[in-house]
Amino acid sequence: MSTLKALKSVNGFKRTLLEGLLVLVVVAGAIFFKSTLPGGELRAVSTIFMFIALSQAWNIIGGFTGYASFGQVVFFGMGGYFTAAVMLHLHFSFWLALPLSGLFGAVFAVIIGQPLLKLKGHYFAIATLGVAEGMREVVINLPDITGGGAGISVPIAGTFAKTQYLGDGGFYLLFLALALFALAVGTVVSRNKFGYGLRAIHQNEDAAAAVGINTVRSKVMAYSLSAFITGMVGASYVFQQVTIFPERLFDVEITVLMIMMVVIGGSGTVVGPLLGALGLQFISEYLREHFTNMHTFILGGIIILAVILIPQGLVNYIREGRRTKNYSLLANIRRYRL
């Protein structure tokens, strides 16, 4: 809280400097921890980094633009399968496959975004979900390229492997880099013309168009930017897992996790999804360890409570509270009540 206040009190250049310092400290700390954490924990923290990146990606289309992409996992899955396919069949190096997977996702988003982003509300959510489920079926039915339901393995050693397996430490750094990249994109978008255009679209598309925002193009761009990041994360996940299956890579639960992190943390902000990803992953890991059987049960309960008590997300709740000097949860519940 005190750092936040400190950030508030200074402006412009100084603020950027402070934030830069903060990032440096965190990165240095993260790299330092890499050498002290045991393998299992390294993997757990890598997963947190992965979800930080994913939640930031979803936040661009869902949080800023207000389009509930319920099939976001399609970009994760397609990015992942793209990497697996080109590394296996075309012997690409992972470092080439990684950005290409992002591009693959982005291009796909442009193609499906044109018709789908005309839909509103539930219809958009359902249609994107349909795309994700449909693409999973396509992947299952193209065994020559994707290995089908039997799964596919990325070459990680031997003559065909252009890139050697990165190991726990390597993936830790890779996901850290992706998280930082996603956070940087999120921060830039939240403060530039494009991001303000998206927020305007979120509030009212007619009014946004009336001030000269090409709403169609902006929405498609937001969707494809979000898909670019998601695709790269999917590619990295595939390389980390080595062998992958369509069910996992197109798992709707990955989408739900992204949305939960963004919504619970505070959609439309950069800090919110970050906190959401950290918090939810920690809680999830803790529950998995201490209440193995009840894990999803309790998590479900937490989602329900969070959505009912602070539907606008933690960060927005605190911001509004500071503005209005009113932190009443009861008033908060009334907001969407019948």
Next chain:
Amino acid sequence: MLEVKKLSAGYGRIQVLWEIDLAVGENEIVALVGPNGSGKTTLLRAITGMIPVKSGSVDFLGESIKGQSIEEIVSRGIAHVPEGRRLFPGLTVRENLILGAWRTKETSVDHVVDLFPRLGERLNQIAGSMSGGEQQMCAIARGLMSKPNLIVIDELSLGLAPVVVDEIIQALPSIAESGTSILMVDQDVDAALTIAKNAYVLEAGHCVLSGKASDLLADPRVQESYLGVG
């Protein structure tokens, strides 16, 4: 019957009405006039609980109804014909009317068909497919189905042809005499002031004029509030 005192209300944190006083007596017709955005609809909505009342009091039949839910207020005997009529477009006229009597479980539509004979021919027609005037009649009839003590009617003649307006307006006095007081908002200032006993003129959320309707009819300030010339 209905007594509103120093009522303030609005949407969210935006205040629209400032300390409005208004009263409707038994068997009375009261008109509420004023230009667009002056808060007429907001006032009606605040009375029937569609938006929360910030301060002031709303008493109906001697009891406070402030802060109660729409359903509770309606069940005390106030019917509200909302702006834009808000018929159930996919249901038939008869179904719409029967829903109007939800509170009293009345199923006979005779007494409202007597008032608006045209509806009698259209009982089985889908409400959304009727003309604007017929829809407005249906909306008023729906409000009257439960034989309420008070009916509030928003934008009575909006978008209707003058002949139809006349037809509806002519039905109002007999409604009031039969025991349902009327609080109406209307564009057609003349029509409203001709049949009403008392009237209130709203401007920018404040009540700027009130009194006997016949007096207001002759008052140049009424025309001024609409046209800006006197």
Next chain:
Amino acid sequence: MDTFLQVTAYGLLQGGLLALVAVGFSLVWGIMNIVNLSHGAFVILGAYIAWEIQGWLGLDPFLGMFISAAVLFCVGYIFQRFLINLIVNGPVFITLLLTFGINMILIQGMNLFFTADFRSIQTSYGSNSFEVGNIRIPLVRLLAFLLAIVITFALVAFVKHTRTGISIMATGMDRGAARLMGIRARHVYALTFGISAALAGMAGTMIATIETFDPSKAGKFTLMAFVVAVLGGLGNMYGALVGGLLMGLVQGWAGQYLSGTWVNAIAFLVLIIVLVFRPNGLVGKAFYAARVEI
């Protein structure tokens, strides 16, 4: 030709089952604009309840079905009244998340309570079938199919000809106006959700007599309900039935004449095309198109 007829018959029968799964889902979406991600979990829960009833009381599933429906009605009513009603006016992802949270609790709850083993309800007539011409028709599937049709028509009759039914319709069309009539919207919403859950329970019981079930199948049924509801269109009371039969036929034919599971991919393609070009569904025009909520 015989194969074609056989596949067609099977497709139609399967379609009836799909319609049964989707009809409640479609009702909730149409009336309250809530996409209930826990619908599949209600279906499975219905199956478990009927299975337990058969185990304890030895009651035939076609009777147990009604107890299952009654229990689920109460569960559904409570969920809507005390949870979902709190956020009905929220943005899309809020309602989606909430129902997904309910889904998680129900599924894990069933896993803990009933274990994740496959179950099915065995009956003495379960494997009976009869032949019409050269087409073989399994008895239980036919019963499920007939039930789907009866339920659809019963639902239409309920909604059109009872006071409560009309109040549900009216609330779906214009909630604010319905409240102005004195209709208690909170209760009507809870009632609608309860009915939807009860129908899911009946569908679950039918499914349990035809195939094996376990909690992990819930997601599949939710998705099916989606596709069928969208295909049929929310605008039509018969939408789920039409959508279900259509879906069943497509699945039947594609399963016969296409390799692999392309049929599923095609189903989703159709879903997207319908959403983009005919958002009101393939049949009928929008019933709730002019939805107003206050």
Next chain:
Amino acid sequence: MSTVPILETRGLGRRFGALDAVSDVSFSVNQGEILGVIGPNGAGKSTFINLVTGHIKPTSGQVLIDGKDMTGQAPWNIARAGVARTFQIVKPFNGMTVRQNIAVGIMYESHGTNRLSVALEQAEAILEEVGLGGSGDRMPGELSTADIRRLEFAKALATKPRLLLLDEVMAGLRPTEIEPSLELIRKLKARGTTVIVVEHVMKAIVAVSDRVLVLAQGKVLMQGGPREVLADPRVIEVYLGHRYAKRQKGNA
């Protein structure tokens, strides 16, 4: 002054189902003119604006801006051609401060800055101009009715329009609150901005308009100078009812 009118419509119409919301509206506005558009509720005033700005596609007729056919163009293209508008049902960008609301328009104007910090600074002048100086850090939800209308006005000004369409920006305002808005419209005119003022209350219109167009039931009832229009019995009739008009005539 160019001889080509900045905006011209030819037989513009829009049909919703069986209803002609607007039909056969032909008129033109010249650079620097203030045109008042009045009419009772339901006369099609808002639909008319939506047709010009591309928010609703016309079913008949043409919209010409600077003599160029812009019929059916997307709203953002109309906006970039220098046409700005306000909405009768105000549409602020909630979740942004008042200043940020303005900055959006500044950044998306064709020749505007792309930098947020610059746009936020420039926003200040516009806020001052409409009388929202000092409210820049507030959220739209915290503003009064009058201020939210001013914000709507300011959002339109942010795009530096050559033609401004104001849809009931003065509705619900008290006389004392209306005066500053009128002052601002006059100032815009002095700068060469063309303004179309759509109002239900004529008070505002009379004071500023060079010409007034009266719509009733989707059609042009008449056009002319403000005094001339106000004195016309047809106008009083559509506003206050036919009996009222008759009585006025009788008294006169």
